[in-house]
Amino acid sequence: MAGWILALALLGAKAGAEPPEDTAQSDMSGDEAAARVHFEKGVARFDRQEYREALEEFRKSLGHKKTRNAMGYVASCLKQLGQYDDALEHYETMRREYPKLPLRTEVMVAADMAELAGLVGTLVLRGDVPAGASLFIDDRFRGRLPLDEPLRLSAGSRAVRVEKEGFTPIARTVEFQGGRENVVELVAKSRKGLLRVSERHNWPLEIEIDGKATGAVTPWEGLLDPGEHTVRLRGFLNEEALLACEVPGATPGEKREAARQGAKMESGVETVSVRLYEVAEVVLGAEDQDASLKVESAPTGARLWIDGKEAGQTPWEGRLPLGEHRIEVRAKGYLGARQEVKLERRKQREVTVALDRVPQEPGFWTAEFWTARKVGATAAYGTGVLGLGVFAVSGALALNTSADLKEACPGNVCPRERAAQKERAHGLGVAALAGLIVGGAGAVAGTVVLVAVRPSEGEQRVRAAGTAWKVGLGPVGLSLGGSF
Numbered sequence: 001m002a003g004w005i006l007a008l009a010l011l012g013a014k015a016g017a018e019p020p021e022d023t024a025q026s027d028m029s030g031d032e033a034a035a036r037v038h039f040e041k042g043v044a045r046f047d048r049q050e051y052r053e054a055l056e057e058f059r060k061s062l063g064h065k066k067t068r069n070a071m072g073y074v075a076s077c078l079k080q081l082g083q084y085d086d087a088l089e090h091y092e093t094m095r096r097e098y099p100k101l102p103l104r105t106e107v108m109v110a111a112d113m114a115e116l117a118g119l120v121g122t123l124v125l126r127g128d129v130p131a132g133a134s135l136f137i138d139d140r141f142r143g144r145l146p147l148d149e150p151l152r153l154s155a156g157s158r159a160v161r162v163e164k165e166g167f168t169p170i171a172r173t174v175e176f177q178g179g180r181e182n183v184v185e186l187v188a189k190s191r192k193g194l195l196r197v198s199e200r201h202n203w204p205l206e207i208e209i210d211g212k213a214t215g216a217v218t219p220w221e222g223l224l225d226p227g228e229h230t231v232r233l234r235g236f237l238n239e240e241a242l243l244a245c246e247v248p249g250a251t252p253g254e255k256r257e258a259a260r261q262g263a264k265m266e267s268g269v270e271t272v273s274v275r276l277y278e279v280a281e282v283v284l285g286a287e288d289q290d291a292s293l294k295v296e297s298a299p300t301g302a303r304l305w306i307d308g309k310e311a312g313q314t315p316w317e318g319r320l321p322l323g324e325h326r327i328e329v330r331a332k333g334y335l336g337a338r339q340e341v342k343l344e345r346r347k348q349r350e351v352t353v354a355l356d357r358v359p360q361e362p363g364f365w366t367a368e369f370w371t372a373r374k375v376g377a378t379a380a381y382g383t384g385v386l387g388l389g390v391f392a393v394s395g396a397l398a399l400n401t402s403a404d405l406k407e408a409c410p411g412n413v414c415p416r417e418r419a420a421q422k423e424r425a426h427g428l429g430v431a432a433l434a435g436l437i438v439g440g441a442g443a444v445a446g447t448v449v450l451v452a453v454r455p456s457e458g459e460q461r462v463r464a465a466g467t468a469w470k471v472g473l474g475p476v477g478l479s480l481g482g483s484f
Contacts, residue, residue, distance in 0.1 A: 031065050035063075049080075068094060084155070091113050092113075120179070121177050124150065125147075126184070130167065131145060132145065133277070154176070162186060193224055195209075195281075196220070196279065201285070204235070235264075292317065292349070293317070295316045296353070297315075299331055299355065303329070305327065327340075327353075329355060337355055381442060383438065383445075391432050394429075398429045402425050
């Protein structure tokens with residue numbers, strides 16, 4: 001009803017403001033005349049309650065010339081059609097562009113907007129809300145997520161759909177309530193992230209993900225669970241594939257030979273983080289792996305590094321890119337060894353590395369010396385503890401006996417029967433003093449053994465697991481070095 005009253009108010013304001021028809025026609029431009037024609041058609045349609053057709057005519061009128069009357073009628077039509085959110089938005093636009101409306105029109109607009117506010121609510125999306133996804137309400141695009149501001153919607157049943165390229169759409173139907181905030185929790189049927197894998201030279205190679213063959217070849221994209229995943233490419237390029245591609249670092253003759261024979265290609269292992277509803281891309285560069293290396297060592301079970309990366313334990317066998325590689329072998333109790341090897345196409349290089357034991361250090365710095373040093377220090381400290389124990393016990397007894405004598409011997413004159421007790425107090429005092437001397441001597445001796453006993457050259461070497469450390473005592477400080 002309010003929409004009808006507002007329409008009548010707008011029509012009355014329009015009629016009262018217009019000049020006589022002959023004057024208006026002579027002064028109108030082409031756009032103004034067209035705007036008036038569509039406006040009058042819209043009013044006629046509105047009076048017949050043909051609101052959708054009237055809305056179209058009023059919008060055409062606004063296309064030729066913007067007027068507050070046409071804007072007001074558009075809002076009234078939208079309200080009659082149940083598009084309360086759009087109607088409220090048109091009223092707000094009208095009041096911004098025409099802040100000084102006639103009093104009667106202003107009152108009607110305010111009443112209509114108050115009524116619409118109770119029929120319009122705001123939408124808040126939570127849960128699985130992919131960034132950059134498109135939001136559709138009743139199949140109408142309403143923006144990309146996340147929304148810059150709360151979305152207003154008319155009350156009623158609304159179909160909410162979220163779409164993002166490469167992912168399964170998320171859809172839900174909700175009963176939207178006006179005059180309040182409506183929280184919609186979206187839950188996807190498939191909570192995945194999208195991974196795209198390609199090879200730097202556009203070679204069609206098989207894809208391994210998390211150590212398992214996928215059966216797919218590059219370029220490829222697919223959905224994966226969120227988290228960390230490892231990706232590797234491998235495969236065999238035949239003559240046609242190699243001739244169509246560039247072989248890295250190959251001369252024309254080598255390229256023709258490789259194309260004639262074909263080649264086994266493989267990339268390194270790449271770790272990629274896949275996030276929910278996001279796209280992760282990884283580009284791997286494969287290399288010719290048509291050569292193999294076998295490494296053995298004495299002793300067996302040594303740790304092996306190839307080109308600075310740990311490869312495992314010996315014996316080891318695997319495929320590597322053509323060319324030069326640096327291997328390093330280490331074992332506990334042995335000196336490490338390094339060696340350069342060159343691998344050739346379709347040939348296996350076998351390498352045996354014999355490690356040398358860590359040499360026994362001469363002089364003081366033997367295992368026997370360290371054991372004797374430890375035993376000597378322990379004995380000295382033990383003697384010191386025993387002496388201090390004697391000092392503590394004897395001293396306590398001497399003090400107790402002296403206290404008794406002091407009470408029984410006024411003026412330091414003791415009766416004859418106290419002579420034996422006086423001798424015992426003296427003996428306990430002597431024993432306590434001896435214990436103190438022995439305890440102090442033991443502590444000093446133990447410290448001397450641990451700290452002061454050093455090799456004559458002032459150097460210490462400790463070797464373990466193929467690594468030699470060297471500690472030197474110089475005139476200005478302590479130096480630390482080592483060999484590996």
